[in-house]
Amino acid sequence: MSVQLLGISNAIVDILANVEPEFLEKIDAPAGSMTLIDEKQAREIYKMMGPATEMSGGSVANTVAGFANLGGSAAYIGNVCNDQLGDIFVHDMQSLGVDVRLPPATGGSPTARSHILITPDGQRTMQTYLGACTELKLADITAGSVGEPDIALLEGYVWDIPEGPALCAAAAELVRKNGGKVALSLSDSFCVERHLKEFADFVEKHVDLVFADEDELLALYELDSFDDVAPDLAERAPLYAVTRSEKGSVIYKDGESVQQDALAVEKLVDTTGAGDAYTAGFLYAYADDKPLDICARAGTICATRVIQQVGARIEKNAMADFDLGD
């Protein structure tokens, strides 16, 4: 089946708990960061955490779920183990109509989990054990598993797994060969710093759309101020969609830029998934060939909704009051 959007990413179950800021100090985690941890550290963090809520997560997986929930056709490639958390992940995707292209792996590491520590300011700090994600292989990327999506969405975090760079390149080539576009979400600024050179090369060679927040973009171009990077972006080849929190977002493409202001937030609950939801809304309009201002508006509506709820995935009716136009 040909779909509008194919996501390829780390398949993760989120373990969400509220913590006080002191908890972050105790585990030496910068607020707002995503840190990779091993199985032993995962056990330790989990033991220290209070009661938690579990729900399917993963950055691009959130976007794919949101895209499907808005009504788009979507498929997904990521590796989970055939354990209970893996069942939960696959269920939550399939129940939205997402075509999950790989069956859960038998044996191997357990399904990945991200301990999401939510401080009273609504910010999230993630401690992620990649588990089964690390066993996603280049060999999983085939003409059959990739198909012919209109857009393939990759995430920077995939570069953290051994065959990640190779499998992303292979996927991008397959998708573009069939006339599809390749989008990349930069994940987080620490991730960008981990893979700076690889990302710059990959963007140049393979990418049509880059989704990034301001920090990620500054990290990618090794600049200190958004004012330094902005004038240059519009001249670069891909489309850049840059989210800037309360400053809204800016889209750069073919020498032009489109500014979208942030929308009013009644009550900030949890910023988890704001960027992922933005990307879902944006791509939902983009896949339908809408102009960039409509795409940016759709993304902003979804992001605004998701930060006013607990959890990272947008609801079906997130854009109920928004008409994309003809």
Place this chain on the structure above:
Amino acid sequence: MSVQLLGISNAIVDILANVEPEFLEKIDAPAGSMTLIDEKQAREIYKMMGPATEMSGGSVANTVAGFANLGGSAAYIGNVCNDQLGDIFVHDMQSLGVDVRLPPATGGSPTARSHILITPDGQRTMQTYLGACTELKLADITAGSVGEPDIALLEGYVWDIPEGPALCAAAAELVRKNGGKVALSLSDSFCVERHLKEFADFVEKHVDLVFADEDELLALYELDSFDDVAPDLAERAPLYAVTRSEKGSVIYKDGESVQQDALAVEKLVDTTGAGDAYTAGFLYAYADDKPLDICARAGTICATRVIQQVGARIEKNAMADFDLGD
């Protein structure tokens, strides 16, 4: 360690999802009911459900967690499997300081799960696969596992498992022998109907406090109207704490009754756990030898909090603004 409250109950992980009322018709489930289902039915229901959130649940387990979160000392006996859902259940208890008295079972059925279907009116309908719960045995109830709690809290649902009636009787005898009190939560009216005679006998022989909503109480005494049962209750031996939704609650004891009005609800989100939270607040004050009007007020505050949030377990600060008095 001697604790104030020991809970003995079905250890369950909740799988919560929003559904439309039509979903309940399709699966032929009366709104607000709890239906026991087998493993095959559990797979089918889960497949039909949309994306879900997982969190530790179980009626008396919620009460025990809430009691500990309020600051009480608590222990718990229930059976989970040593699978990922079992780990989640035990973690969430232990992270609140609850002394989990049985280790997760190796082998046997998987950890129990309750599919909680939340309709737009905030009501929950439960489809519960008991799994590992059914393997809680009389042999698990020993002087060592029970200890010497001030209060042991049992739930009607335990009568749904093969050795449930016998293990509850054994636990009640151990607790009372050491001067502790026995409380029973009647769980739901369908459960009461399933075990009518056994409950009536058990209450007469073993119980000091009965927690029930109006429907459960009418089922227990096979009467049609609360006005018929109320005059009689105060004369019966145990303390009865009866929750009546928007009519508040009434406590009956030694020929007296105490009425507690409901508190204002700003926004009803999800009624899951209202009764469990009431019991937690009530017992927290009761274990501290507070008068019954304070107990009822504490229960009401906790219940009012929990129905304005997603999920069944009360937060640490649920009674932050309430002074129990000296």
